[in-house]
Amino acid sequence: MYSMLLHRSQDSGPGGAEALQTPSPHPPHPHTPVSQRFPSSSSPPQALNPSRARLIDFTSQTAVTPANPPVPRPCAMTRERSKRLRTRPRIGPAFFKAHGHGNDYLVFEEGAGPELTEFLASRICDRNRGPGGDGIVVVEKVAEGAEPRLRMFNPDGGEFERSGNGLRIAGVHLRRLEMEGDDWFPVSVGGDRVRLRVAGPDAAGVWDASVEMGRVAFPDGPPFVSAGRVDARGRVVLSLPSPDGSEVVLEAVPVSVGNPHAVVFGDGWTRAEVERYGALIGTADAFPRGTNVQFAETPVRIPEAGARGELAIRIWERGVGPTLSSGTSACAAVAAAVRSGLMAPGPATVRMEGGDMEVELRRDWSVRLRGPVEEVCTGKLTPRFAPAPSAPARPRGR
Incomplete structure (x- = not known):
């Protein structure tokens, strides 16, 4: 933070x-x-x-x-939230991939598929052996009408607090599924509550995504x-x-x-x-x-x-x-x-090397981020995409 x-x-x-x-x-x-x-x-x-x-x-x-x-004061982590973050989510096979000026994320819905272990996360983000990306966003299952909850993972499989581009890409994903409209809407991530607004896409297929990052x-x-x-x-x-x-x-x-x-x-x-x-x-x-x-x-x-x-x-x-x-x-x-x-x-x-973003820092130290999001692809992982790591071979006896 x-x-x-x-x-x-x-x-x-x-x-x-x-x-x-x-x-x-x-x-x-x-x-x-x-x-x-x-x-x-x-x-x-x-x-x-x-x-x-x-x-x-x-x-x-x-x-x-x-x-x-x-x-x-850093955001308070509830006991329920802390317990949930100690477990790895399970994901469905479908994903949405997009990038903000070259910083790309894959968005998965929580599902009945494999557990997102560190090994699986690294395989998914591997640009030679998987779909490839700078990180993964998982949209958790919530009750109908409840605000979305997100979890974010680095390519090494470690979970982290938040990403501005990850949030904006997840916002585009929710908008594409018509789960959210044109107005500002809240999401929870890393124990915090932030607001997103997504407009577009324009004639070139580019979305305009903003996020209120808090103070x-x-x-x-x-x-x-x-x-x-x-x-x-x-x-x-x-x-x-x-x-x-x-x-x-x-x-x-x-x-x-x-x-x-x-x-x-x-x-x-x-x-x-x-x-x-x-x-x-x-x-x-x-x-x-x-x-x-x-x-x-x-x-x-x-x-x-x-x-x-x-x-x-x-x-x-x-x-x-x-x-x-x-x-x-x-x-x-x-x-x-x-x-x-x-x-x-x-x-x-x-x-930045990938392009420009707009930041507004207010007098109370609250900050808003705005920039483009470009879709890359949608896809599905095959059931055999990420087998468990093979056990080391046992030495043969003489």
Whole structure:
């Protein structure tokens, strides 16, 4: 549920042919080794820019420097819900597949078929041996007229809290089945209740799907950040190994969007850096449940309150790896930028490798996500699609 804003120790950043392109008046930066951009030091790492590292007071709409904003309470997990999440759902054979800017999910209805074990989930998401996808959404059985309940699973089979694109794709699935209409409708996911609205499709077959993600929050400890890892400034300091054997020092400021994230601001992130440091940050012991990681370009200017902002990000997704887009990542990046004084609250366009999404962060820290959903296919798993893993062969006696 928590996002992290990670500050570079210096303002300058890498460039190179693989750098994520975003309009900027700055000249290209020469590529600097990561170990030099994030040097290990006995002194505390400094903020990206003291004049920018401020929080926005939504009451007065002026920049202030509080120690920490209020910490919203994480959603309460009912005993019944907690017990249900300890069991794996059974799924029917039919599925619907769609994507939001290249981030694709398969939606299954709960049924009398096989249990969605970690092995089966990984087989389904395997792009060579199964339908393939970045994740699975299961629509649970509920009483007639009750609001839909969703569960979400990564390609490694692990269940996670929520996905912005997964929610929007599930919303399209429900709309296609005429289970929901044009207006906003609620769904439950990961113990939370969110609202969806789906319009379309247009002449090209593209749906317009929005989701009210709820309020972001800024934790100072468990469950998504290890106890004692958040310092008096509300940050987590990370020391990571670089390819040349030296250490890279990063600062992290926790934020919540319903699942854990880590937003790293800089200039000209390369794909190689995303792959290496995304995995190191995403599995660091500071984040006991793992975390998604966003590598964001530092905004060139701070827009006025209410004006449209703009961010460009690369994404390393927990349980997946590098991905073309992510809805919660877009929300996390905007929330982190606003909290740091790099953006004002209001509407923002988040540019990702797969395409753009619209995020609106309000004064009460509630956030809305909007973007396209494109259908891919419908299909059915055959009864013999995923046999149980074979037992290891016994050694023969002599």
